[in-house]
Amino acid sequence: MSTETIITKSDYLAFLESPRHLWAIKNAVPQLPYDPLALHQMEDGKRAERLAYDYLVDLVKTRPGCRLLYQQNFEDGPYHTRIDFLIHDTLSNTYDLIEAKSSTGLDKAKHLPDLAFQLAILQKHLEVSRCYVLHLNKDYRRDGELELDKLFILADVTDDVKNTTLDVILDRAQALCVAQLENPTEAEHCYNPRQCPYPGICHPNLPDDSIYNIAYLRANKKRELLDLGVRDINDVPDDFPLNAKQRRIVDCAKNGHIHVEHDELARLFETFEYPLWFLDYESCISAIPLFDGHQPQQQVLFQYSLHKITQPGADLEHFEFLSFTPGNPYPHLMESLRHHLGETGTIFAWHKSFESSRNKELAQLFPDHAAFMDSVETRLFDLEDIPKEHIYYHPGFKGRSSIKVVLPTLIPELSYNELPINQGSKASVAWWRMNAGEMEETERVKTQQDLLDYCHLDTLAMVKLFEFFQNVLHSGESGKTS
Ligand code: SF4
Structure with missing residues (x-):
C-alpha cells in the first residue's frame, strides 16, 4: 500500500x-x-x-x-x-x-x-x-x-x-x-452514463445511439448486453427480453420507423379546448428564502412566455413577462399572468410537473388568486406525454422526450443553437446574477433580450409541435422520416 x-x-x-x-x-x-x-x-x-x-x-x-x-x-x-x-x-x-x-x-x-x-x-x-x-x-x-x-x-x-x-x-x-489501481477498468462503473462526468474512462467511443438510450433499462440488463458485446442499440438481439416501450425504442432505431398511435392521438385532441394556451415558466432555485412567503430551496419564478390560439385558423398571439430588475418578481408576475391568461381553454406545458409546482406555489402565495391557479392546474396538459408515452415516437428521439431533443428532430428549422441563452439552467443563473447586482447595465439589457428570446422559443416550439402532431392526426400519416 x-x-x-x-x-x-x-x-x-x-x-x-x-x-x-x-x-x-x-x-x-x-x-x-x-x-x-x-x-x-x-x-x-x-x-x-x-x-x-x-x-x-x-x-x-x-x-x-x-x-x-x-x-x-x-x-x-x-x-x-x-x-x-x-x-x-x-x-x-x-x-x-x-x-x-x-x-x-x-x-x-x-x-x-x-x-x-x-x-x-x-x-x-x-x-x-x-x-x-x-x-x-x-x-x-x-x-x-x-x-x-x-x-x-x-x-x-x-x-x-x-x-x-x-x-x-x-x-x-x-x-x-x-x-491506487493502475487501471480504472478494474473498478466498477455505473450504467447510466447520460450525465457522465468522465465519459472517456468508462465509455470511450460510445455509439451515438447506444444501449443507454433504452429508457428505464435496468442495470442488470445493461450488464447482460455488455457481456454479449453489445453497445450499439442496432446490435440488440431481437429476442433480448425488453418491455414493450423498450422494444419499440430498439426496433424504431433499427428500422428507422416512426411509431404513431393514431387512435390515442385522436382521443387526446378531442379533449383539447380552444382557446389553446402554451405556457412556459423560468425560475431560479434559492436555498435561502429570498422574499417574504418563500421557503428554503424555493424556485423563484421570474419569467413566463405564453402563446395563444383563440380558435382553429386564428393568428398566433404572444404574451410574456420578465422581471429583470432586482427585487421580488412575484407580485407583478401574478398580476400579469392573471391579465394574460384567460379563464378557459387547454393550457399546454412541456414536462408539466414543473409548471404545476409553480402554479401551486402561486396559489399559496396569493390566496386571492388561488381559485384561478387551481383552475389553471386542472386545464394543464403535458404535451411531452405524446413522445414520452410513445403516442408519437421517432427514432431521432433516442429514447428521450425532452423538448431539446424532440424539436430538432421534428422541426429542425426551429433551433435553440443560435440563442445566447439556450438552456433553462443558463436562464436561471442569468436572473440570479442580475438580482445579486452582478451585472452592469449594458449586460443586463442584453441578457434581458436573450431571456425573452429563449422563453419565447420554448412556447413557440410547443405551438409548432402541437401543429405537427395535429397534421399527423389529420393526414393519418406519420410525419417526417429520419
Ligand atoms: S464516469 Fe460515467 S459511466 Fe463511468 S461511472 Fe461515472 S457516470 Fe458512470
Whole structure:
C-alpha cells in the first residue's frame, strides 16, 4: 500500500457515487464542466453554510461552557477530513459533531456515510457525544428578516451514524484500494452514463445511439448486453427480453420507423379546448428564502412566455413577462399572468410537473388568486406525454422526450443553437446574477433580450409541435422520416 495516497471525505463520497469517479479524481482525469445551475447551487450551499455558522454561534452562547470550532482538520492514517462544526463542551470535555447541509431534510443514504466517515476519524482523537445534521427547515416561510432559529433544524442522528461507522471503515479501505489501481477498468462503473462526468474512462467511443438510450433499462440488463458485446442499440438481439416501450425504442432505431398511435392521438385532441394556451415558466432555485412567503430551496419564478390560439385558423398571439430588475418578481408576475391568461381553454406545458409546482406555489402565495391557479392546474396538459408515452415516437428521439431533443428532430428549422441563452439552467443563473447586482447595465439589457428570446422559443416550439402532431392526426400519416 502506498503511504502517499490520501482519502479525504470528498474522495470517499466520490467513491460512493462510483468507484471510477474516485479513480478519476486521484488520477487527475479532466472532468466535463459543471452545468451552470450546478455551480450556482454549490455557491448557494456555501451561502447557507455561512448562515448555519451564524446560527451555531448564537446557539453556543446559550450553552454554558461550550465553544464552537469551525472547519478543523483531522487524520487517521491515510484518511483525512475537515469537520464543518464541532461544539466543544469544556465542562465534560466532549464534542458534538455537526454537518451542515443545504437540503430541506435528512437524506440518510447520503448524510449518514458522510458523518460516519468523519466520526471514524474523529473518535481517534476526542470523545464525540452526539452527531447532528444541520439542515434547512422545509416548513419555514420567510416573514421579514431571516429567523435562523426557525430556518435551521438540528437533527440528532447519533445512533444511525454510530451504526454506519463500521461499514464506512470497511468501505474506505476499498476506496483506498481503488485510488491506487493502475487501471480504472478494474473498478466498477455505473450504467447510466447520460450525465457522465468522465465519459472517456468508462465509455470511450460510445455509439451515438447506444444501449443507454433504452429508457428505464435496468442495470442488470445493461450488464447482460455488455457481456454479449453489445453497445450499439442496432446490435440488440431481437429476442433480448425488453418491455414493450423498450422494444419499440430498439426496433424504431433499427428500422428507422416512426411509431404513431393514431387512435390515442385522436382521443387526446378531442379533449383539447380552444382557446389553446402554451405556457412556459423560468425560475431560479434559492436555498435561502429570498422574499417574504418563500421557503428554503424555493424556485423563484421570474419569467413566463405564453402563446395563444383563440380558435382553429386564428393568428398566433404572444404574451410574456420578465422581471429583470432586482427585487421580488412575484407580485407583478401574478398580476400579469392573471391579465394574460384567460379563464378557459387547454393550457399546454412541456414536462408539466414543473409548471404545476409553480402554479401551486402561486396559489399559496396569493390566496386571492388561488381559485384561478387551481383552475389553471386542472386545464394543464403535458404535451411531452405524446413522445414520452410513445403516442408519437421517432427514432431521432433516442429514447428521450425532452423538448431539446424532440424539436430538432421534428422541426429542425426551429433551433435553440443560435440563442445566447439556450438552456433553462443558463436562464436561471442569468436572473440570479442580475438580482445579486452582478451585472452592469449594458449586460443586463442584453441578457434581458436573450431571456425573452429563449422563453419565447420554448412556447413557440410547443405551438409548432402541437401543429405537427395535429397534421399527423389529420393526414393519418406519420410525419417526417429520419
Ligand atoms: S459511466 Fe460515467 S457516470 Fe458512470 S461511472 Fe463511468 S464516469 Fe461515472
